[in-house]
Amino acid sequence: MNNADTAIEFHDVGFTLPDGKTLLSNLNLRVQEGETLVLLGRSGSGKTTTMKLINRLIDPTAGEVRVEQKPTTDWDPIRLRRRIGYVIQEIGLFPHLTVEENIGVVPRLEGWAPERVRERARALLSLVGLDADRFAERFPRELSGGQRQRIGVARALAADPPIILLDEPFGALDPITRREIQREFKSLQRELKKTMIFVTHDIAEAFVLGTRIALLKDGQLVLLDVPAALLRSAHPEARAFAECFYDAQSTGSSG
């Protein structure tokens, strides 16, 4: 691996709450430009904490997180966050803004001309497969879960950030819509070639979308490798997820 291609780097990173509870310890990993790293783990394993360390919603209590070779603590948090797209579960859309206004939030913060913001929002709507004329003026509550999630992705892409963080973006969707969106997202990935960090607890999703998988357990990195390697690993946590994957496959084929 070449340093110049490193988008994000964790160096001995730990995060401990003021009350002494450790959420993450001794984390070392590198994310290559253009790859999609999936953070996989159970609830409470430290996935979301890892994510928030990247866009400086929190600062590490030990070690250093580097984004584009620069420690996050040296970045102006506002500048840093505007270079990083952020998708969280559907609830993250602003309920008082229309679809078009939601997508245009970061471009507007960046001071784009209104006409340009509008065009960009419409272009992104088509990119995520929604008809701009039909959806631009709607409010989030008037959309289905899948539509909201597509808007969430479109919003993260709005200012064309080199890095995108996705925190269980498809978690609240029904299985069928979920498969659909994953497929669309996959092709979007190929088209855009962004660096993505994708948090999930669904191993099937991790397999479909991840270039590599980082498996976390109790705030520790258990495994960091290509998806196929996870199935071969002897680590008990990796085996647990692998079994889950096989179960889903067999029920899928028998059913």
Added chain:
Amino acid sequence: MSLAEFLSRNVGELVTLTLEHLFLVAVSTGIAILIGVPLGILLTRKPALSKPVLGFANIMQTVPSLALFGFLIPLNIYLFHVKILGGIGARTAIVALVLYALLPIIRNTFTGIRSVDPAIRDAGRGMGMTDRQLLFQVELPLALGVIIAGVRVATVICVGTATIAAAIDAGGLGRYIFRGLRANDNVLILAGAVPAALIAIAADLALGYFERTIQLGRRTRRSAKKIIIASVAVLCAIILIVYFVVGGSSGRIAVGSKDFTEQVILGEILAQTIENITRLQVTRRFDLGGNLAHEALVAGEIDTYVEYTGTALLAILKSQPITDPAEVLRRVKQDYAERFKVEWTEPLGFNNTFAVLVRGDDANKFNLKTISDAAKISPQWRAGFGQDFMSRADGFPGFARTYGFHFAEIREMDLSLTYRALAEKQVDLIAGNSTDGLISRYRLVQLEDDRHYFPPYDAVPVIRRVTLEQHPEIRAALRQLSGILSVAEMRKLNYAVDGEKRPAREVAREFLETKRILR
């Protein structure tokens, strides 16, 4: 007279009072918004402050309004030579109303912002919004419905509380209510209360509609934003202009009065005498409740009003009761000069003390002349006394002890109702005011205080020394009023206003004309 009849005859006055009322409410609510919303926002940023600030606002709401006025009037705070706090009139009323309106606005701003979904806040921060952008683009728009609900509560509180502003000469519909309470006139009370209630309902409906519109979002949102910005701008302008102008009547003589009929008539007598003899401009600041007339005099908000020697001695100087009239006058003269730089001029001539009253036919039948005469037959009698008489230092306990009264029954009721109760034979003896017009109307007889139990309540104009120094001609004018009013005459004047419903101004002018002070 029915309510409809009264209102149709007094449309002009009703409109004026309603406008005054709306003005008080709009300015107070406006200031409360300008203070409360930023304060509520601050609390969300510094949650440690929320307990003391909300606690303070909570306490302010529980302070009785007259107590609050009493605290505010003596204040004398200037900003760039403009008085911003203290005194009587709209300024103080507005300050008090703002204090009452603050709590719901601060609390709703605070909880409205706090209840924005943390995930939405995280999304905003994660997208690179600064704290300011998060506040104005996400938190405030989402909390707006809750904030407006708070403004709605505050407005309704203000509409109700503003009726009390009449107690410190700030105008509004409370004038009718206070006048009605004084004269025991339900039509007058309703003439103030009904329009006030209608304003409250209208304000509640209008803001409720606004609140729903905002929550619905959609296209009305932008116009709502414009309406808010425009109304805030207009409010700021009105507040700035008006707040500093109100009560600015310098260079005139301000005559005050307490809040009962006799006082308003005496206020008119003082005002018209000064106007006609000295040719000075006079401002009338009547109907000041409780001891507010005294507070206003000491604070320099009014220059003169008529005080009673006994009230000054007991309620203001807090001395023990003294019964010798000359001694009481000497004491209050001396103490007022030293403590308040206020001068007592010459007595008007009548003594408005407690009058122990019985029906005329009873007085004849039992040959009653003095209170001692009545004490002998009191075990068969029922007495009716006002709450005030039952509790004050020169009231019932000492009275009963001095004369040895043992009544069959004592009924405690509103003072104004005791006269009718006596006339209708529900009670046999009452303690009224010696100048009350109802005494002659119901043919009641006042028994002589033969043991000199009651302190004298001689009516005397009091005036600030500074005013006399600047306008020595006022002293000569007031001297003309010396000894001019007997108890019987005062009763007649009171009855002309309370009983015959004639305006105090006219009654006072007629009286001064018959005394050849006005020509």
